[in-house]
Amino acid sequence: MSRPGAGELARVGAAVTGVVERVFATVARVHDAALRSVEREGLLAGRAVLPTAVRELLHEPGQLAVGLGLVVAPRPAEGLPLRLEWWQVDTERGDLRTLEPDLRPSSLGYYDYTATEWFDVPRRTGQRHVVGPFVDVHGTGRYVLTLTAPVVAGGQFVGVAGADVPVRRFETHLLEALGSLPAPFVLLNDEERVVLSTAPRFLVGSLLPPDTGTPGEGTPVAGAPWRLLMVRDGHRLAG
């Protein structure tokens, strides 16, 4: 098996960055709509921040996200509870619905979003973030990548604007975009988890086995805390 050249790796990296930036462009539009609304009218209990037109972003041609919206930081002292303004598209039927997860701490199904990485990292760092793949348990129930950006108004953290891309859609889209596949590679996130793989031995969602390469080895991907790593894998179907 030939080792791929730097050109091939760069091509894969550029394709990944392209996808990430495309989704972040959607997140930016959600962010801007949220910021405009909060700067104009403040943050009130019981009043939606996002105009409903924002959800139409999910119907835009070529949209990779299947869910998007604003997740508000609770402010108990101001009477602002946990709150999401999140829309999802039903991938089979195309209709939109709001996500209404269980926000009661006493429930087995409690969606404790303030503890999630996609909420907590942008809150702490003030930077955008990419999380996943992960099972969005108690939320959408999907296996997704979640891209979020902090919304800050008047120096105060309002919440995060974000979008969900199903892992399957991310994979299908990238593999199609890449056309002929270079030698086997894996795309790893900052937890050493496989985001995308063209080597069957490296399953999406698994952590890179400790005996594979050295930590940090590989080519960083611009726009996400990810890196590309060439790997070796045998052929099984040859018999």
Next chain:
Amino acid sequence: MQLLSGDARRAVFAPLDDGALRSEAVVRRVGSAIALGLLGDGEQLPTETDLATMLRVSTVTLREALAELRKLGLVETRRGRGGGSFARAREDVLGELADARLAELGTTDLRELGDVHGALAAAAARLAASRASRTEIARLRDIVDRLAEAGTVTGQRRTDGRWYVELAACAQSVRLTMQEMDLHLELGQLPWPPAHAPGLLDVIVAGHRAVVDAIEDRDAARARALAEAHIETRTLWAIELRLQRLGGAGAVVAQRDVS
């Protein structure tokens, strides 16, 4: 009303399996949803028509079930503006309901439930050993800590349920997660063993801690074996509780396990 869309809610309002005694099945489903906190105290249920459609039962069956739930005190119906049916979290009633359910089941049914749960949890633990990130492992530990501190039966039951659901999520499997959630709606219909022998909570906490340790050590075989063995123990507790109801020799056994 707007239905909550979390995985757990999906399971609560999923169609009931075909079979006899459907109104009793509705009563049990609603009872376990309240026991697990998926239906909160005072929370409004969907309308009769919506509920019947979701559970795929006739409105006649549904009305029978609601009448029974009202009689038990787990549902309250108010007429007029702002009226409807509301869930009531009554721990005493839930305890009686769980005892009644246990009495209906044979020891083979309990073994079957344990077999499926053991298979699910063991698979999830094995996969989590090679797939759970450090953040996820920390979350598992946090759940076990909260389980150790949970003061009420419902609190313990719900936190234990969260442990298994989170373990399946750590395996990066949506399907295992859904199956675990569905199974908990059945397990939530049964008595919670530490309610009968409080020392058992320590056994459960220690069992979960041992599994997280194995996951953190990336020891898939150990994680699997420990998760499986723990559920086998719990299956025996359930069977002993069942046999105690007959007033037989099982009556003191639960105590022995604690010491």
